[in-house]
Amino acid sequence: MVTVTRNKLVYITYSILDARGMVVEQHDIPVGFVHGANSGILPAIESAVAGRKVGDRVEITLAPEEGYGLRDESLVFVEELDNVPPQFRRVGAEVLFENESGETKAFYVTSIEDGKLRLDGNPSLAGQSVTCLVNVMDIRDATPEEIRNGRPLDAAQGTMH
Numbered sequence: 367m368v369t370v371t372r373n374k375l376v377y378i379t380y381s382i383l384d385a386r387g388m389v390v391e392q393h394d395i396p397v398g399f400v401h402g403a404n405s406g407i408l409p410a411i412e413s414a415v416a417g418r419k420v421g422d423r424v425e426i427t428l429a430p431e432e433g434y435g436l437r438d439e440s441l442v443f444v445e446e447l448d449n450v451p452p453q454f455r456r457v458g459a460e461v462l463f464e465n466e467s468g469e470t471k472a473f474y475v476t477s478i479e480d481g482k483l484r485l486d487g488n489p490s491l492a493g494q495s496v497t498c499l500v501n502v503m504d505i506r507d508a509t510p511e512e513i514r515n516g517r518p519l520d521a522a523q524g525t526m527h
Contacts, residue, residue, distance in 0.1 A: 368420070368506070369505070370417060370418050373507070373513050375508040376400075378411075378501060379393055379396055380392075382491075382499075387497075390490075398518035399412075400517060425500075427497050438487075442484065442488070445485065447478065455475075457478060471487055473486060474490075
């Protein structure tokens with residue numbers, strides 16, 4: 367029986383639940399990664415599936431530092447509503463900002479009150495523990511190129527990070 371070990375290509379599906387047990391993210395299409403090859407998968411997930419076989423289901427609770435990170439209050443700011451274009455004047459609106467290096471960062475409108483709009487660039491689950499339900503769907507030997515890349519060569523497979 368094949369188990370998850372170093373340099374095996376592993377396909378998983380997963381769900382992420384918040385502290386209330388509500389599903390906040392779900393991936394029913396298998397995500398592939400090469401175990402132990404710097405694949406970009408969360409280290410806690412990679413450790414949890416080690417030694418598992420196809421059909422196994424693993425439940426992992428991630429502290430904020432292992433999952434979406436701690437909240438960074440420097441990513442929260444308040445702007446006068448009159449200074450904000452109308453299309454962004456609603457809770458949940460996504461606003462993309464670009465820095466001097468050309469990198470973009472998404473911020474979300476989280477509240478509007480007293481003529482002020484609050485923007486937050488933290489992930490919605492930052493500062494929270496989450497539970498991951500991971501299903502091992504397939505395991506095979508990775509090719510040398512897949513080992514170098516840390517992921518499968520077929521299609522554009524995402525990674526959990």
